[in-house]
Amino acid sequence: MIIEYHRPENLEQAKRLLNRKSPITVPMGGGTVISRYNEKPLAVVDLQALGLNKITFDSDRCHMGSMVRLQDIVEYPGMSTGLAKAARRETNINLRRVATVGGALMTGDGKSPFLGCLLALDVRVFWESGTKPVSLNDWMSSDRLKSPGKLITGIDFSVPHESDYEDIARSPEDKPIVFVNYAKWKTGDIRIVYGGSGTRPILHTGGSPNIVKEIFNRVTRSSTTDGFSTYTDYQQSALKILIDRIIPGNGNMNEKDIP
Ligand SMILES: Cc1cc2nc3c(=O)[nH]c(=O)nc-3n(C[C@H](O)[C@H](O)[C@H](O)COP(=O)(O)OP(=O)(O)OC[C@H]3O[C@@H](n4cnc5c(N)ncnc54)[C@H](O)[C@@H]3O)c2cc1C
Structure with a gap:
């Protein structure tokens, strides 16, 4: 429950409020999550007047x-x-x-x-x-x-040289069942992130032309350490399709290489 609302006009005022011991005081962005919090009395510091919107x-x-x-x-x-x-x-x-x-x-x-x-x-x-x-x-x-x-x-x-995003959902406006983010820089570095389950999306990095194959191997291993075991069989299959689709040139892979 929100018991106090503050809208400081500079960072110093915001810091002073957030450093108070009591009541518990937290930053508020848009408030879409925090406004639904009901457990403890909470003071919020609305950040909208601090010029952090550029x-x-x-x-x-x-x-x-x-x-x-x-x-x-x-x-x-x-x-x-x-x-x-x-x-x-x-x-x-x-x-x-x-x-x-x-x-x-x-x-x-x-x-x-x-x-x-x-x-x-x-x-x-x-x-x-x-x-x-x-x-x-x-x-x-x-x-x-x-x-x-x-x-x-x-x-x-x-800023990456190339970046893209793909997902699979029940309908175009539904929440994604699985998604893949891809970014590539002029240096050749590639970062691929996939998500749809667990506490955080999973990151894969590298510059190897066989990055797609490496990711597929990792996906197939279903390692418990990277949280992939929380993905259903359907999500795992869908991810392979998305990763294959999102990477231009498909990391030099032929279709027959895809496990
Ligand atoms: C109905 C609904 C469903 C959602 N479903 C999902 C979901 O399935 N998966 C998912 O990942 N997200 C989900 N979200 C979360 C939401 O989409 C995003 O996380 C959103 O960006 C929250 O932003 P906000 O500014 O409104 O956060 P706020 O409600 O303002 O704050 C959320 C938390 O972040 C802290 N915070 C905010 N700004 C700062 C800051 N600058 N510095 C430090 N701490 C800060 C607050 O103290 C608070 O603890 C959902 C939200 C809603 C309302």
């Missing part, structure tokens, strides 16, 4: 404030194809107009196409504490609640 490009990097809404990403001219598609598939348009990058980073699970895409883009996360930005993958590989700060101020990533 998207900028600086040489080959894209910077986004944590208050950028998912729909802003969908509509931004020239946004990386994979990111725009994944943001659009995260949820319906009403929620996309409200939900923020910061909220998605804190709450997204293995079914989140948007979080999957941020992992594929090798996003760095910036905190109000001013510490060095943290790799999203490193942060997600540990306990996400043990974060380096109380407030995410933004993210950035090196």
Whole structure:
């Protein structure tokens, strides 16, 4: 239950509120998740007046404030194809107009196409504490609640040369059953993320021309350590089709190589 609402006008005020011992005080992005929280009395710090809602490009990097809404990403001219598609598939348009990058980073699970895409883009996360930005993958590989700060101020990533997103769902507007995000840079580095189950999307990196085959081998192994065992047989088969479809040139594989 929300017992206090604050809308600070600068980061210092926000930090002061978030550092209070009592009542429990947390940041609020769009509030789509937090407004449904009923367990304990909670004070919220609405971040909308802090100017964290900008998207900028600086040489080959894209910077986004944590208050950028998912729909802003969908509509931004020239946004990386994979990111725009994944943001659009995260949820319906009403929620996309409200939900923020910061909220998605804190709450997204293995079914989140948007979080999957941020992992594929090798996003760095910036905190109000001013510490060095943290790799999203490193942060997600540990306990996400043990974060380096109380407030995410933004993210950035090196703009990929190619990126894309594919999913399979019951209908075009239904939540994806499985999805794949793909990004490739001029250096030849490739990152592929798949999701549809578990606590986080699964990342695969490499520069090998046989990356598709490597992923198929990994998928077929159904390792319990990377959470793939939580995928149903149908999801596993569907993922193979998506991975095959999304990678231009199919990683130099012939159809007969696909297990
Ligand atoms: C009906 C519904 C269904 C959903 N289903 C799914 C689903 O299946 N899978 C999935 O992954 N997501 C799901 N979501 C989550 C949602 O789509 C996104 O996670 C969304 O981006 C939340 O953003 P928000 O800004 O509204 O978050 P808020 O409600 O504002 O905040 C969510 C959490 O993030 C914290 N937070 C917000 N901003 C910051 C910040 N800048 N710094 C630090 N902490 C911050 C808050 O303190 C809170 O703990 C669902 C949401 C709704 C409403």
